[in-house]
Structures are given as structure tokens and as C-alpha cells.
Amino acid sequence: DIVLTQSPGTLSxxxxxxxxxxxRASQSVRSSHLAWYQQKPGQAPRLLMYTASSRxxxxxxxxxxxxxxxxxxxxxxxxxxxxxxVYFCQQYSSSPAIFTFGPGTKVDMK
Amino acid sequence: QLLLQxxxxxxxxxxxxxxxxxxxxxxxxxxxSFYWGWLxxxxxxxxxxxxxxxxxxxxxxxPSLKSRLIMSVDTSKSQFSLRLTSVTAxxxxxxxxxxxxxxxxxxxxxxxxxxxxxxxS
Numbered sequence: 087d088i089v090l091t092q093s094p095g096t097l098s099x100x101x102x103x104x105x106x107x108x109x110r111a112s113q114s115v116r117s118s119h120l121a122w123y124q125q126k127p128g129q130a131p132r133l134l135m136y137t138a139s140s141r142x143x144x145x146x147x148x149x150x151x152x153x154x155x156x157x158x159x160x161x162x163x164x165x166x167x168x169x170x171x172v173y174f175c176q177q178y179s180s181s182p183a184i185f186t187f188g189p190g191t192k193v194d195m196k
Numbered sequence: 197q198l199l200l201q202x203x204x205x206x207x208x209x210x211x212x213x214x215x216x217x218x219x220x221x222x223x224x225x226x227x228x229s230f231y232w233g234w235l236x237x238x239x240x241x242x243x244x245x246x247x248x249x250x251x252x253x254x255x256x257x258x259p260s261l262k263s264r265l266i267m268s269v270d271t272s273k274s275q276f277s278l279r280l281t282s283v284t285a286x287x288x289x290x291x292x293x294x295x296x297x298x299x300x301x302x303x304x305x306x307x308x309x310x311x312x313x314x315x316x317s
Contacts, residue, residue, distance in 0.1 A: 119302045121302065121303035121304075129309075130308065130310050131243065131292075131304070133303055133304060133305045136302075136303040142303075174242075174243060177302075178302035184245065184258060184259065185235075185302070187244070187245075189242050190243075
């Protein structure tokens with residue numbers, strides 16, 4: 087199975103800062119199979135990005151995604167107070183058919 | 197607006213069967229455009245995909261849970277369900293139901309609020 091590793095584990099930043107979150111896969115992942123989610127305490131994960139670089143409905147353009155192969159990045163250009171949360175990457179592989187998630191990166195306020 | 201709502205007991209005894217139901221509103225569970233799924237989250241294992249089911253009843257599941265998992269769908273009630281047999285403490289988690297697109301879609305775009313399940317005697 088493909089294992090996803092996220093770094094850093096915690097990112098301490100101030101409002102207005104740029105956040106760069108990394109997701110690394112143990113094997114190559116198709117970009118079309120890579121997604122990012124945001125989760126706030128007590129809430130379900132919320133889809134942010136799909137196909138590695140497409141924003142989900144209602145997601146502001148300060149969020150962007152990039153990458154290919156085994157290395158993917160989620161960037162938040164200027165942190166807003168509502169962006170402090172945990173971010174997960176997720177991949178799908180077809181053999182065997184399975185979805186797996188990374189352990190998450192927590193973005194907290196410096 | 198699509199809403200998914202999980203329901204079921206919050207406490208299950210070890211070796212018994214965990215049963216959860218997800219009720220879908222604001223959209224049709226019969227739509228051939230979507231898969232419906234179960235995921236869970238625990239401090240120890242993080243987020244874990246459990247399985248997916250289509251309106252026809254066709255399903256596929258995480259190989260690590262396949263031997264203990266039964267999923268079903270009742271389109272007349274707009275519900276789909278999960279049964280996980282022989283549970284242990286490792287099955288303690290928040291369980292979510294969710295939706296994903298069926299064609300060229302490999303992400304979960306709508307989630308229920310989640311329901312906490314504790315496995316304990």
C-alpha cells in the first residue's frame with residue numbers, strides 16, 4: 087500500500103504568513119488521485135483540493151496545490167484566522183483499490 | 197444542499213457487531229453519479245477509509261477490514277449502512293459517512309458530522 091507522509095507535523099505561523107505543507111508518497115501517485123482536506127476541531131474533514139491542484143467548490147484562491155509523482159504541496163498564500171486547522175492529504179490507488187490519508191499537518195497560531 | 201447524517205449506538209461491547217446507518221437528504225442516493233462511503237478517524241490510526249457502496253449495492257472495502265465488513269444500501273429510505281463484526285478496542289473511532297463522485301473522482305466531497313463509537317465492556 088502507498089504510505090503518505092506529511093511535514094512538518096506542526097506549522098506555527100502568524101496571520102498573513104505563507105504556509106507551505108508537504109505530502110510525500112512512498113510510491114508514485116497519479117495527480118488525479120491526490121486530494122487535500124482541512125479539518126477543524128469537532129468537525130468533519132472538508133475537501134479543499136482535488137486532482138492535486140483544483141480547488142473544491144467555495145475554497146478561496148489563497149489555497150493552491152501543486153506537485154506530481156511522490157511530492158505534493160499545499161500552499162496557503164496569506165493565512166487568515168479561519169485557516170488555523172489540521173490539513174490532510176489523501177490518495178487513491180487502484181491495485182488494490184484503496185484510499186489512504188496522511189497523518190496531517192497542524193497549522194497553529196504563532 | 198446535501199446532508200449526510202450518521203446514526204447508531206455510541207457504545208459497543210468487544211466481539212459484538214457495530215452497526216451504523218447514514219441518512220442522505222438534499223440529494224438522491226439513487227443517482228448513478230456517486231459512490232457512498234464510510235471512513236473513520238482515531239488518534240492511533242488517523243483517517244482510514246472503510247469502504248464504498250453504490251446505489252446498486254455493489255461495494256468494495258479496505259482489505260484490512262474486508263473480512264469483518266458488511267455494507268448495504270436502502271434506496272427507499274435514502275440510507276446506507278455499515279456492519280462491522282467482532283469489534284475490538286482498535287475499532288474505537290469517530291465514524292463518518294461521505295460521498296464521492298463515481299467517474300474520475302477520487303476524493304470525498306461531502307461528509308456527515310461524524311459519530312463517536314467506543315468499544316468497551
